[in-house]
Amino acid sequence: ALHEGAAATARERFGKEVFLRAVVEVSNVCRENCHYCGMRRDNRQLDRYRGELDALAELLVHRRPAAITDINIQTGEDPVAARELVLPLVRLLRRETRLGVSVCLGTLAPSITRELLSAGAGIYVIKFEVADAVLYRALEAPGTLEERAGHIRWLASEGWRISSGFIAGLPGERPETALENLHFAASLPLSGCSVSPFVPGDETPLSAALPAGLDLTLNCMASLRRMRPDWIIPAVSALNIAGPDGGYRRGLRTGANLCTINLTPGSMRGDYLLYKRDRVIMNEQRILEAIDAEGLRPSTVSLAEHLSRGSAPA
Numbered sequence: 165a166l167h168e169g170a171a172a173t174a175r176e177r178f179g180k181e182v183f184l185r186a187v188v189e190v191s192n193v194c195r196e197n198c199h200y201c202g203m204r205r206d207n208r209q210l211d212r213y214r215g216e217l218d219a220l221a222e223l224l225v226h227r228r229p230a231a232i233t234d235i236n237i238q239t240g241e242d243p244v245a246a247r248e249l250v251l252p253l254v255r256l257l258r259r260e261t262r263l264g265v266s267v268c269l270g271t272l273a274p275s276i277t278r279e280l281l282s283a284g285a286g287i288y289v290i291k292f293e294v295a296d297a298v299l300y301r302a303l304e305a306p307g308t309l310e311e312r313a314g315h316i317r318w319l320a321s322e323g324w325r326i327s328s329g330f331i332a333g334l335p336g337e338r339p340e341t342a343l344e345n346l347h348f349a350a351s352l353p354l355s356g357c358s359v360s361p362f363v364p365g366d367e368t369p370l371s372a373a374l375p376a377g378l379d380l381t382l383n384c385m386a387s388l389r390r391m392r393p394d395w396i397i398p399a400v401s402a403l404n405i406a407g408p409d410g411g412y413r414r415g416l417r418t419g420a421n422l423c424t425i426n427l428t429p430g431s432m433r434g435d436y437l438l439y440k441r442d443r444v445i446m447n448e449q450r451i452l453e454a455i456d457a458e459g460l461r462p463s464t465v466s467l468a469e470h471l472s473r474g475s476a477p478a
Contacts, residue, residue: 166386167386185422186424189238196241241272241306287468290315290328335374345384349388358397413458
């Protein structure tokens, strides 16, 4: 009933349309050491890369899927890539396309953050991961939880639209942590929020931990939707790992209204190690089939345009 109510809320607000975004993961260099992420700086087994600007530009301008309306450029926390790769890509996309542009780059200096906004990026994806400050610190997540929340509020004050998110089922969570995550998300100036199931990374300190259950993740997604009918809530690719028999489609059945096609070149994709090397890659065909199977359709309006029409987040 919770899931059905969330799906009905999403349909009332957005109709049958689902936003369709592409992601390109342009660098796996990261200066942070989060216990849940395979790209943590202490992972010496990972081949680090930064993409080539010309090849990425060719991909995004001339060889991207026709159905997408938005691009999300993502890195580890890598200030060099942010300046040398992401900033010129944003400028190029704004000059050559009508795509909405979002970035997921971690905590950067105010100067480069402002340059990215001026260049034409409009949405900043920055997750708070878990609302338990003690657990946040124990997992070596970036800075402190208070600092993370402060940076999110600062980004919003600068004019960014913010999408955040948290991980469901992290080792060390208490029974009430899920509710704390929901309340914390509601306290932030967000336009959207994701829920990712915890998946133990092969090359992390949590490799032997138990994965999160799909139901916990979907219950959190449904609760977010009922709490904030206006938010953008992604169906994340990790739903396929938590629920290999239709987990992703169940996300669309639980109020999600954003799908993401992975455009990272195959030569780099295996080293963008969020959790497992054998992650399910959501390509254009898989995404469109899932959307169609749930009786939905891709939006022709970009996520960026939709958010620009709306009121400021609460």
